[in-house]
Amino acid sequence: MKNSLSRTAKLLRKNFQKYLRSLNRWLSDTPERALSEAYQAAQRIKNIELEHFDNKKISSHSVNYTENVMSYWQVYLNKNLTIIKFRLAEFQLSRGIINISNPVLLEKLKVIDEVVEKYAIKYETINELPLSSTYQPLNIKEKEIKKKLKIPNIDEIKVKPPTQQTGETPSSIGRKINKIQTDLAPQTEEEFITNYRISKSRTIIALKFLIVLIIVPLLTQTLSKEFIVFPILERVRGDNVTKIFLNSDMEKEALHELHKFQEGLRFEYLLNQVPSLSSEIVQEKIKSKAVEISEEFQIKSNSNISNVFADLISLFSFGIVIAISKREILILKSFIDTIVYGLSDSAKAFLIILFTDIFVGFHSPDGWEVLLSVFAEHLGLPASRNVIFLFIATFPVILNTIFKYWIFRYLSRLSPSALATLKEMDE
Template identity: 45%
Template sequence: MISTISMKLKSILNTLHQWFSDTPERALDQAYKAALMIKAIEDEHFNSQKISIQCSDQSRSVISYFEADLNKYLKTIKVRLAEFKTCRSVFGVSEPPMIDTSSVEAIERPARYYPLELNEQQAIIIDKLNFIDQVTSRYSTDKKPDPSASLVPLSKNQNQIFSPQDQDEQILKSLSELQSSSQSEDVDCNSVVVNSKKMTEKTGILPRSIVETVNRIQRELDPKAEEEVVSKFRTSKLKTVISIRFILTLIIVPVLTQQITKTFLVSPIVDSFRNHDEAGVFLNIDMEEEAYFELHKYEEKLRFESLIGIVPEVSPEQMEELVKHKAEEVAEEYRGRSANAVKNIFADLLSLAAFALVIVKSKRDIVIFKSFVDDIVYGLSDSAKAFIIILFTDMFVGFHSPHGWEVILESLSRHLGLPESRNFIFLFIATFPVILDSVIKYWIFRYLNRISPSAVATYKNMNE
């Protein structure tokens, strides 16, 4: 039995490995077929020229029809070539499996079982890529940079198109410059505080408010002012894009990992190791009690309907047969729930590993995301900050929060197939919200009171 299971598992893994290994060749073949379709349209309807209205006498409707096909094939080529490059860097080009050359079929069909030489494979790939480039080169247009809407001409560095990594480095550089400027401003503020006595003692001809207004007008009339505004806007835009991309990656990657691994990896392994006939029906006592209650409720329902005449009178033998059939259905249902709970455990572990991998590989994105969150939080008004704090605390540590925590823990227990321990749930509700409430109060006293005292005062007034 163990050898049979291991052979099944090995067959599944070999099939998956072969499918992934054939992905580069499959993607290149699909791109090559799309290029062939474009070439066929050009030869048949456009005299081997570019698909455009200048190269044909067809009507505009016909040209639009062919252009729609052209866009579809070009998109297919673009996607499949990207898939080819990505997968080939990971898996490489798959090699045909070695077959016993002494077999009759190998002798009759040698081209199917004898692998090509490496040079011949590379020559085929190069020919396909050259043909694809030759077909698509007619439709690749160099986009000119859009004219800037700013009054001041931008520098060359600002017109460059940065890769995602260069964008991250640019934002990190901008953040460091902002931090250094803020530190210098703090130093200037400290020097102003130290020398405030001398400034107050010194009497000027004009009030300082008028001098500050004049200085602000001078800064706005500076020719480099617009460049600074545009640079800050672009940095803010890139920061927003990278932060949203990081949030979506942090959510989508673990969810997809959990679903894909559960469907294609964990489920076949668990089903092969759990024999359908010998596997236990229940994982814990809670499932067993639920099944007994459901079966008892069904039996009582049959008796009640039989007594009041809704259904014909049921004999003891028929009653036993119906209850037995229902018991088999309940057993099959809870056997599936037990297997699903085991699958959820392993799939969730792989999902947590994917989440941790995203966190480890996204250190730059985390720094940018932290700056993005700081900008949002500091941009809120005092009443909005106080409202968010009250909403969060009432939801997780407020009077009605124990019911929510109880639902969350019970759902988590059912998801993982764990018994619902009431003692553990009550102990968790009695300790964790209290700890969380203490941490929030300490954060308000230690940090928020220093950063935004007016928000703390608004919070106290709203909370009272």
């Protein structure tokens, strides 16, 4: 059995080493691979310019195409510019880790820079308007719309909460007349379609970015733990028996399992389910079970230590996503503000009471205790009840104070009716 385990361990170690070498080669080739993909996307754009736009910029001003044809080429352009954007970001990030020097890369960068500079303004427009739609009922000129809407850029649109809107009362005759005039104006339909496209584009960007914020840290934590941290940690720690347990709780759990196994053997013997065993056979079974438990807890200890480093790597990846996504963060904030301010006063009060009761309510200490115990087990730390109770006695109190200050400071100004509803529901 020991020889079988040894051969299995050697085979796993060999496979891990092979995978690490291939992973190292993949990482070392990342800058050139990313730049090559960006260069190929730039070449595709230049080929389209040469074949269909008389070697000019991909635009309706270059050639006389129909709206559907231009929509097709704009989607194609948007796709390749997006590839260039992400591959250049990958190239810059990997180049900071891996030093490379290749004159061919400089030539590729020159070609890419030419395309990026040519479509700098158009690229922003394509990223912010949903050009993937081939249905365009009206021929809308972007400059005229921005002039009429008086907005220089889509990013400057600020969602104004309903509670902050000012103006005459809804029953005002003058306001009704102005609304009728606005509805009958010739540019109203164009403005409505433009605002709808902008809102749709912002919603898609916000939802995609929200998914990225969730998936990237989880995926990074899992992959870095399974393929990088855990194999390295197994090689460093080895089969050192003195480093099986990280804390006393793990040791107590292992002893409890061994004691339970012994009691199980005795129970089976007393029920005459197994024949009488000699003390040597019993000791051999107990020793085999102890080795099995030690191997199990050694893997568990390595896994807990790996969680610490994998979590740090995941946190670092999350920080990188936040650092390179300032525009997406603003769009996501605007999207959340629109949803929150669009709720009714009763819904706002309900959500506030729900969150406060979960985190700082009467039953919240039990939830905090479970969360802290799971977190301590995840990192391989002893679940000290004194530390947990001290945290429960301080942090929810601070959180409750922050909630009350926010309600007093901001909610009373943003939504007085929601505050009144909240007080009535509390009473």
